[in-house]
Amino acid sequence: MSQVRVHNMGVSLDGFATGADQTLEAPFGHAGSRLMEWFMATNTFQSMHAGGAGSHGVDEAFAGQWGPGIGAEIMGRNKFGPQRGPWEDEEWTGWWGEDPPFHTPVFVLTHHPRPTLEMEGGTTFHFIDASPQEALELAREAAGDLDVRIGGGPITVRQFLDADLVDHLHVAVVPIVLGRGERLWDGLEGMEERFEVEAVASPSGVTHLSFTRRR
Amino acid sequence: MSQVRVHNMGVSLDGFATGADQTLEAPFGHAGSRLMEWFMATNTFQSMHAGGAGSHGVDEAFAGQWGPGIGAEIMGRNKFGPQRGPWEDEEWTGWWGEDPPFHTPVFVLTHHPRPTLEMEGGTTFHFIDASPQEALELAREAAGDLDVRIGGGPITVRQFLDADLVDHLHVAVVPIVLGRGERLWDGLEGMEERFEVEAVASPSGVTHLSFTRRR
Numbered sequence: 001m002s003q004v005r006v007h008n009m010g011v012s013l014d015g016f017a018t019g020a021d022q023t024l025e026a027p028f029g030h031a032g033s034r035l036m037e038w039f040m041a042t043n044t045f046q047s048m049h050a051g052g053a054g055s056h057g058v059d060e061a062f063a064g065q066w067g068p069g070i071g072a073e074i075m076g077r078n079k080f081g082p083q084r085g086p087w088e089d090e091e092w093t094g095w096w097g098e099d100p101p102f103h104t105p106v107f108v109l110t111h112h113p114r115p116t117l118e119m120e121g122g123t124t125f126h127f128i129d130a131s132p133q134e135a136l137e138l139a140r141e142a143a144g145d146l147d148v149r150i151g152g153g154p155i156t157v158r159q160f161l162d163a164d165l166v167d168h169l170h171v172a173v174v175p176i177v178l179g180r181g182e183r184l185w186d187g188l189e190g191m192e193e194r195f196e197v198e199a200v201a202s203p204s205g206v207t208h209l210s211f212t213r214r215r
Numbered sequence: 216m217s218q219v220r221v222h223n224m225g226v227s228l229d230g231f232a233t234g235a236d237q238t239l240e241a242p243f244g245h246a247g248s249r250l251m252e253w254f255m256a257t258n259t260f261q262s263m264h265a266g267g268a269g270s271h272g273v274d275e276a277f278a279g280q281w282g283p284g285i286g287a288e289i290m291g292r293n294k295f296g297p298q299r300g301p302w303e304d305e306e307w308t309g310w311w312g313e314d315p316p317f318h319t320p321v322f323v324l325t326h327h328p329r330p331t332l333e334m335e336g337g338t339t340f341h342f343i344d345a346s347p348q349e350a351l352e353l354a355r356e357a358a359g360d361l362d363v364r365i366g367g368g369p370i371t372v373r374q375f376l377d378a379d380l381v382d383h384l385h386v387a388v389v390p391i392v393l394g395r396g397e398r399l400w401d402g403l404e405g406m407e408e409r410f411e412v413e414a415v416a417s418p419s420g421v422t423h424l425s426f427t428r429r430r
Contacts, residue, residue, distance in 0.1 A: 014400035179404025185229035189394025197390040201416040
């Protein structure tokens with residue numbers, strides 16, 4: 001069966017995977033870019049957003065696994081945008097411009113569904129009010145033989161981990177104390193027992209943790 | 216001036232440096248030995264407690280820095296024992312038997328002072344009701360030219376970090392989700408700005424973080 005994968009989750013030493021006070025200008029809230037600086041230097045990020053060449057070291061080796069083999073993404077509404085509650089308008093089409101980097105169907109979990117958005121480059125945003133299991137069923141259907149990525153944010157990843165639906169989790173532990181925000185690990189006591197875990201430190205200062213579900 | 220050092224603090228992915236529900240049989244509470252398994256395999260631990268030879272890899276390279284150059288330790292009362300409040304009796308002399316592994320003066324922070332305990336092998340427990348600054352002054356005096364170790368537990372280490380009294384902090388991030396216990400990083404938002412941080416992954420699965428205060 002196709003796998004369910006999480007990639008490139010930056011997490012602080014105190015367990016926060018995003019900061020507090022998300023706004024239009026600050027998708028990660030007060031964390032700014034601190035959880036993702038290791039990622040922004042990689043060739044994957046640079047060729048996606050900056051049109052240039054980036055690093056090819058261990059950070060890239062992990063970052064680059066984000067795309068290949070993925071047929072659909074599931075994301076939480078807070079990854080899609082800073083709005084909360086009913087949509088005030090439907091002008092907002094995400095942080096990523098006309099041609100988002102996903103190039104697959106993307107299922108956005110929200111209690112406030114809205115019409116499907118077809119973007120350039122093959123990305124289609126479907127807004128669904130669904131449980132993790134229901135969302136995964138839809139995403140699997142859309143992905144065909146390919147894998148499904150749980151794209152974040154932390155609340156969404158945590159829900160899928162809690163429901164034991166994740167086959168592979170990649171976390172980059174960033175050596176900062178964030179203090180506030182959304183904790184990835186809450187409610188997941190003993191989670192490691194379900195996974196093989198490998199740790200690799202990068203010269204950038206982050207540590208890549210790879211969780212692979214035991215069979 | 217002599218340095219203030221913290222060594223061998225095992226911390227879970229969710230930031231806990233000890234578990235919940237400490238008892239006489241479980242110094243780390245429900246965490247059991249999980250935060251310290253990497254340490255228990257080292258030559259430092261094995262030659263201290265088990266009379267045998269242990270590993271000499273990167274875990275030992277960090278673990279072994281614990282002793283040399285240290286002239287005094289400061290520890291919190293919860294490291295000394297599981298009792299809380301006024302001492303019911305003074306029979307308890309710590310978890311470590313007649314000849315504790317410290318071999319220096321040890322200042323135990325407690326709101327309930329009791330007479331000094333002279334143990335075998337040069338360890339003397341002094342029980343003091345003092346602020347971090349006051350305790351450090353006493354320990355520095357006792358240590359002479361040597362360094363002072365902040366021995367734990369997490370509440371005590373956190374207090375010394377909060378007061379910016381720590382020159383070197385060694386943390387081993389253990390890839391487990393502990394869920395409950397005492398968090399090391401609470402209240403220390405942005406702490407990393409005061410330190411140079413280096414990360415090294417060990418084949419044992421832990422990641423050693425070395426914080427060295429910027430000058």
